[in-house]
Amino acid sequence: xxxxxxxxxxxxxxxxxxxxxxxxxxxxxxxxxxxxxxxxxxxxxxxxxxxxxxxxxxxxxxxxxxxxxxxxxxxxxxxxxxxxxxxxxxxxxxxxxxxxxxxxxxxxxxxxxxxx
Amino acid sequence: xxxxxxxxxxxxxxxxxxxxxxxxxxxxxxxxxxxxxxxxxxxxxxxxxxxxxxxxxxxxxxxxxxxxxxxxxxxxxxxxxxxxxxxxxxxxxxxxxxxxxxxxxxxxxxxx
Numbered sequence: 001x002x003x004x005x006x007x008x009x010x011x012x013x014x015x016x017x018x019x020x021x022x023x024x025x026x027x028x029x030x031x032x033x034x035x036x037x038x039x040x041x042x043x044x045x046x047x048x049x050x051x052x053x054x055x056x057x058x059x060x061x062x063x064x065x066x067x068x069x070x071x072x073x074x075x076x077x078x079x080x081x082x083x084x085x086x087x088x089x090x091x092x093x094x095x096x097x098x099x100x101x102x103x104x105x106x107x108x109x110x111x112x113x114x115x116x
Numbered sequence: 117x118x119x120x121x122x123x124x125x126x127x128x129x130x131x132x133x134x135x136x137x138x139x140x141x142x143x144x145x146x147x148x149x150x151x152x153x154x155x156x157x158x159x160x161x162x163x164x165x166x167x168x169x170x171x172x173x174x175x176x177x178x179x180x181x182x183x184x185x186x187x188x189x190x191x192x193x194x195x196x197x198x199x200x201x202x203x204x205x206x207x208x209x210x211x212x213x214x215x216x217x218x219x220x221x222x223x224x225x226x227x228x
Binding site for chain 2: 004006032034041042043044045046049093095097105106107108109110112
């Protein structure tokens, strides 16, 4: 099946620094990718929709200046957590929509961010 | 607004026994419904999905789900669980924009 890869899978950073997480669709082109955030023992919350070549669409309550999303190519979307703080510690998961197969959403393995 | 309720936080089942995970949704139109499984520290794997047509949907790993519009439910079932089925299961609802709303998840523990 199609593979979506996230990198890094695990990152620790100091408070105040910025962290970039990559989401790549390895064997298909994805015009649309989604970024989710998952707190421990909780569900996934949609943060934003990333569209190739255009600005991301953020869900209500998500700070666009805090979580910068760039979808520069059909196989790569990046999420940058700017000036990270401990409350930003979470599991970030991306998904990519395969246009070639209707209804096929593929999820990455997730990236765990810990901010000290 | 769309939402999903998974009433059972945790289910323990014996290996070989049947499993049913409940999912109720709230959605204004015909929903797209999904079941995903997540192993610890991993991403989500699609078990099955319903868009239209036959209300009984077959998925991977021997799972099936039944869409019942009258009950706003999309329960997941497996006739005989294996130890490898121990994981977190998420029900999700969306539409053709694929912006999914997830339930809180049900943790399944399989005992020998």
